[in-house]
Amino acid sequence: MLLTLPKRRLALVVAAAMAGVVFLAEATTASAATAHPAELVAVRENMHMPWNAVAVDARGRFIVSSPRWTGNTGPAVAIAEKNGTLKAYPDAAWNNWKPGSDPGHAFISVNAIHEDARGDLWFVDTGSPEFGGTPVIDGAKVVHIDPRTDTVIRVYTFPKEVIRAHTYVDDIRINGNHAYLTDAGEGAILVLDLDNGSVRRRFDGMSFTRARANDKIVVNGKVLTSGDGQPLQVNADPLELSPGGLILYFGPLSGTLSQIExxxxxxxxxxxxxxxQHVSTWFDNPPVGGTAMGADGSLYYTPLADNSLMRRAPDGTVSMLARDKRLRWVDAPFLDGHGHIYLPVPQIDGAPAFNQGKSTAQFPIKVYRVDLPAGLR
Known part of the structure; x- marks a missing residue:
């Protein structure tokens, strides 16, 4: 797998003096002036939790989460402090699930955090302690929390007919009284009615939500394989809403992103x-760790093949914002709305599930901040 870009205007290469980083500033013409290179600033780190998701709430707290199968020995969800400590969030009870205990009121294995337009937090619990395993009955759920008071507003569980043997509820976006989620295991979009709690599977097993047969996920030159030694394939994974929520973009981890109103x-x-009949192709993206949608309609995404952070502008122009060996599988970028993008680096390819039961991730695990160019803030 190689990163391929459309034939568009070339971007300007800027060599950074520190850390062997190469940054590419977006160019509007072939002779565009050199822009100030971005810088990776480590804002949080820890020795226990390979966090793959982060949100910065209105109080400035870094809320992080990590699936159980990554080798996480910390909480499922935590507040990451500057000194590296982790405080269970929203409390210890929600992070104390054990086999046989109530799955509806404790996190089993959290894969995603989403902050909505109001600043509320939404946590996606796959309900499965093991990668690729069958979710615990009533374990797969969405937990809606008010970070102003740290109280659980509502728990949405999925009915039995919605969950398949290898369902992996992956990520979520909120649009009015509906939420959209991806099933990365079986390949589907889940449409959740936030009023009555009903859920419908959409595009179940269709090509829009399934990885292509020959797709491969390559990280640092190595093809990621599953437990059977075959190349790992991840079905419906990234999803984003256009500003205003009129269009949903979705697809398998390895591309292509489709769109539907x-x-x-x-x-x-x-x-x-x-x-x-209403689905069309939007962007033939490479395999990505995660995505984030800017207020102007820019898509920020993290190609796995070359440890980079890219931007697809609303006009389709693609540019590189950062590339660095430290960005090994950035999973879910977070835009704070104030000109910063945060990059959690869980090194998912180093998880025990993909390395004969032994983690190859390098600790401490970090969250980096990149300050976006002035025109994108």
Whole structure:
């Protein structure tokens, strides 16, 4: 797998003097002036939790999470302090699940954190302690928390008919009274009605949500393999909403991203076949660790092949913001709305599940901050 970009205007290469970093500043013309290179600033680190998701709340707290199968020995969800300590979030009870205990009121294995437009936090619990395992009954869920008071507003569990043997509820985006989630294990979009709690599977097993047969995930020159030694394939994984929520973008980890107007997804009367007529290709992206959508419609994404941070502008122009060996599988970038993007680096390819039961991740695990160019703030 190699990173391929459309034939567009070339970007300007800027060699940074420190840390062997190469940055690419977006160029508007072939003779564009050199922009100030970005800088990776480590803002949090720890020795126990390979966090793959981060959100910075209105109080300035770094809320992080980590799936159980990464080798996490800390909480499922925590406040990451500057000194490296981890405080269980929202409390210890929610982080004290054990096999046989109530799965509806404790985190089993959290894969994603999403901060909505109001600043509320949404946590996606896969419900499965093992990578690729069957979720515990009533374990797969979405937990909505008010970070102003750290109280759980509501827990949304998924009915049995929605969960498949290898369902991996991966990520979430909120749009009015609907939430959209990806099932990265079986390949589907889940549409959750936030009012009545009902859930519908969409595009179940269709090409829009399934990895292509020959797709490979390459990190630092190595093809990532699953337990059977075959190249790992991840189905519906990244998803984003356009500013205003009119369009959902979604696809397998290895691409391609498709698009559909959310008004069709929200229409329960449409069959999957009818719904599929409204899907079109949006962006032939490379395999990515994660994505984030800017307020201007820019897509920020982290290609796995070359440890980079990229931006796809609303006009389709692609540019590189950073590339650094420290950005080994950036999983879920977080935009704070104040000109910063935060990059959690869990080194997912180093998880025991992909290395004969032994972690090859290098600790401490870090979150980096990149200050976006002035025009993007």
């Amino acid at each position: 959310t008004r069709y997804l929200d229409d329960d009367t449409l069959s999957d076949d009818a719904l599929a």
